[in-house]
Amino acid sequence: MADERGRAVLALHWQVNVISPQGFFGGLLAGPVARSGVVGRAARFHQAARAAGMPVICTRFTIPEGEGELVRNTGFMRAVGEAQEAFRPDAPGAQLIPEVAGLADAVVDNQKLSGLAGNDLAEWLRANDVGTLLITGVATNLTVEQTARHATDLGFTVHVVSDCVAAADETTHAASLANLELTTAGCLAAPDALT
Template identity: 40%
Template structure:
């Protein structure tokens, strides 16, 4: 489903939430490299996300980060999914390890909140919702990996919490292009899908005092 409804972006009420930009997940030497590294590289999503983050910072908007992190032995990990078994079997995402660190290209700023969580959404048992509400945020954009797992899981929770949600199509990646595109198509029923360039243009128009609206691309049907 494609929407042509305009999206208004006020940087004082908009946040970008960056999900799982961690070594173990997105780099060629990470524990999950066989799943995600090639797609991340081929689609250039790190550079797209970096440009978007820099634009949000310049606009004075909230930039937030979510990471998966576990204690040694994984006491908080519930082994009820194949993904969770894979995390434990690979010894991935141990808190304090290099693999759990956010990649240097996307280093959070000193004043940017970082929440850690064990599941497929960054909202349960974290301060993310409180952080957004304290800043009176009503619109949240999402970048990250994987589009069809924690990005989607967190975005769906954001919808259920009452936020207006936008998935940034070219600032996310999944193990396969088919999985990525399927999530974008499904999520258009719940929120919006737009490109990083469109988001940047909307923020710039707002900064210039113009009507900060954008329309999701028909190509994302």
């Protein structure tokens, strides 16, 4: 049975630290992201989703003074914890990239890999009768996969927008999409996600 509740876009980690060459993860992700063309596709998708009446909620990985809810229990979290000045909410690297910033209906910060962890976003979505999430973002195998699985476990119907996500390499990206096809309601290309 189809979910009769509304839809929303979760736009994950479209921030300078992740997307841009000068960002913290620039050496790993900026080249593959640029070659993939995902930024332009995602910006067009976000714009079309808003035109269709869907809210676009952007998440940012930030670390406030005192570290907020950051837990250094993985190599990834230890690395960002050591570089936390670059992730302060007002730091240049924490800002949304210009192609996406103007399309956000809301921006939610957290210190977790899942965009739904360590904040009240899931409660806000439920209170606004959102049942289906369309996920875009970088990286496919990190925040996208973690958030998609988390949202599914929370009872949302989740579709990753397959042409609006990217990873550090194509093999990892393809493997992650294959996993997501099995662990969510399925991946959709942008045109199909809007119908």
